[in-house]
Amino acid sequence: MIKYLIKRIAFAIITIFAISIIIFSVIHIIPGDPVSVLYGYELTQQEIEEIRENLGLNEPLTVQYFNWIKKLLTGDMGKSIVRRDEISELIGNAFPNTLLLAITSLIIGLLVAFPIGTITALKRGTATDVFLSGGAVLFISFPTFWLAILLILVLAVGLKILPAASYNVSVESFWSWNYWKLLIMPSLAIGLPVAGRLVRIIRIEMIDNMGKEYVQLVRAKGAGERRIIIFHILRNALVATSTVIGLTLANLLGGIVIVEAVFGYPGMGRLLLESVLRRDYPAIQIIVMVFSLAFILINLLVDILYSVLDPRIRLE
Amino acid sequence: MKISKTSIFYRVTRNAKAMVGIIIVTMVVLMALLAPIIAPYDPYEISLGRPLESPNSTFLFGTDVLGRDVLSRIIYGSRISLIAALSVGLISAFLAVIFGLTAGYIGGKTDLIIMRFVDIMLSIPGIIIAIVVAAIFNPSLFTVIIALSFGMTSGFTRVVRSKALALKEETYVRAAESIGESKLFIMLRYILPNTLGIVFIQIALNMSSTVIFEAGISYLGLGSQPPSTSWGLMLSEASQRLYNAPKTFAIIPGLFILVLVLGLNFLGDGLRDIYDPRLR
Secondary structure, three states, X not given: OHHHHHXXXXXXXXXXXXXXXXXXXXXXHOOOOHXXXXXXXXXXXXXXXXXXXXXXXXXXXXXXXXXXXXXXXXXXXXXOOOOOOEHHHHHHHHHHHHHHHHHHHHHHHHHHHHHHHXXXXXXXXXXXXXXXXXXXXXXXXXXXXXXXXHHHHHHHXXXXXXXXXXXXXXXXXXXXXXXHHHHHHHHHHHHHHHHHHHHHHHHHHHHHHHOOHHHHHHHHOOOXXXXXXXXXXXXXXXXXXXXXXXXXXXXXXXXXXXXXXXXXXXXXXXXHHHHHHOOOHHHHHXXXXXXXXXXXXXXXXXXXXXXXXXXXXXXX | OXXXXXXXXXXXXXXXXXXXXXXXXXXXXXXXXXXHHHOOOOOOOOOOOOOOOOOOOOOOOOEOOOOOEHHXXXXXXXXXXXXXXXXHHHHHHHHHXXXXXXXXXXXXXXXXXXXXXXXHHHOOOHHHHHHHHXXXXXXXXXXXXXXXHHHHHHHHHXXXXXXXXXXXXXXXXXXXXXXXXXXXXXHHHHHHHHHHHHHHHHHHHHHHHHHHHHHXXXXXXXXXXXXXXXXXXXXXHHHOOOOOOOHHHXXXXXXXXXXXXXXXXXXXXXXXXXXXXXXX
16 A cells, blocks of 8 residues: 555656646746746846846746746746736635635535435435436536526525625634625525536445445445445445545536636636636746645546545555 | 437427527527628617616607717627627637647646646636736737637536547547557547537537636726727726616626526537436
8 A cells, every 4th residue: 555655646747847847837838037028018038038048938838847847846936917916826825716716616516415315326216316307417517607607696686685796705704704695696506516526426426335345234234224224335436436426526626716706706716717718827827836736736636535445446 | 200219409409498598599690690681770880869768659769968869879889799609709718629628538747738738728717818918918809719728728628628538538548549540530520529529518618618717808808899889898988887877788688698608608508408418
């Protein structure tokens, strides 16, 4: 098992570096010199040259790359070209918000999906199953941002019980009801489609497990039906579900970016979008790295969790 | 006319999900193909009516900010979604089959190289790729298609590869190998036809993801640009005016996206039920 872990971690690290190379090269393929674009109208050609020299822009690309990595590893993310703020500050403000949104959405998704998924598995083939499974497919097919718009229309414009935009979110107001009011709609918009996906996986896994022999054994031992469901089947379904959470992550991330745009929620997604719209390349590089890193890390954790839960994997 | 009871045609038409999916998708395709005939107005012509009108007898879905007929724009919008879906679906299928079959059947070093690449690509969420591509090049439907093809190919390749790995052990493959058939011949004659089942399923699912993605990216302004009739773009125009515009403006484009995606999902699910009925 230790060997497996080491292999996975090593691979994750290699992947992160590979991604950093890809992102760096891709951003620097773009023609056009950032310095003259920004300052060109204010400075003379010589001054521009000096600035380029200072920023190390005249070095060959490989050297620039290593400088960038070196700085990153020491925590210096550089300045945003457009906003003259430290990028690390921007990310520091945005990241907790997005994290909170992600966790809330995931919790909603899980809370909704597990009961419904279990019911569809137990009642498979009946009208309840068809209805609930159909509902799951329906929610998967919803464009996340449209769900968000609908929620706004109903709850904010129509019934006026929730605010439509989430500009004033900050971690300090965490304990106030205001904060949660702003969080509900975005989390629902992201969480419900996620729940749809989870329902289907849970259903398949539970049906799969229900047919296995160990269930008959436990039943023969005289255990009650409910105990069987909760302790044995659900536990094994959990294993498959944790891998699926890793897969759902991609959708979660995509949903987060778009939903933050709809609500103006001040998180990493909105930061990325603003940087892209303003062509703020240093920021784009870093933010994409952060996203990829988070993605890889979570996949790694899920893999480890999976190997812990399912001893068969450990022996490979 | 005698239809064999196990033929694909028979099995597909007996599956409710797949049939519903096919019907929905066919209707949208017809809408796209017959657009010039069924659309009442030119989708790009502005100031046809007062801006932001609610649906009425002249404009069945109302008008948008620039006075364009929403119904005509919706009808033409189906073309954008379908073009995106078809392009990404076919391109990713083509690449995934080539890479997946090679990696799965040939194996060895080629397999390792291809799969490392795939794993790295899979580590970057698709939407990030699309956004970065939009940051670098001038965003358009074309850039969206390229970015999404990239994103979808990796997962698809993995699926094809697993199937190829499984098929490698089949008796008829072993038999062909033992009489000395070339690897290429075996791949094309034996392995490829048996992967078509999952390939079609995956194409349907990829197409449904593409429609949502294209709409989302255009919504963000990083995909189809105005005056394109992309449904996602229409939603972005609507969401800026939620308090002022008629509610239908924000609901209708989304509804159409939902229906198309639902159709494609049903189709994919139906095909999957046929292919692997245990999981029903």
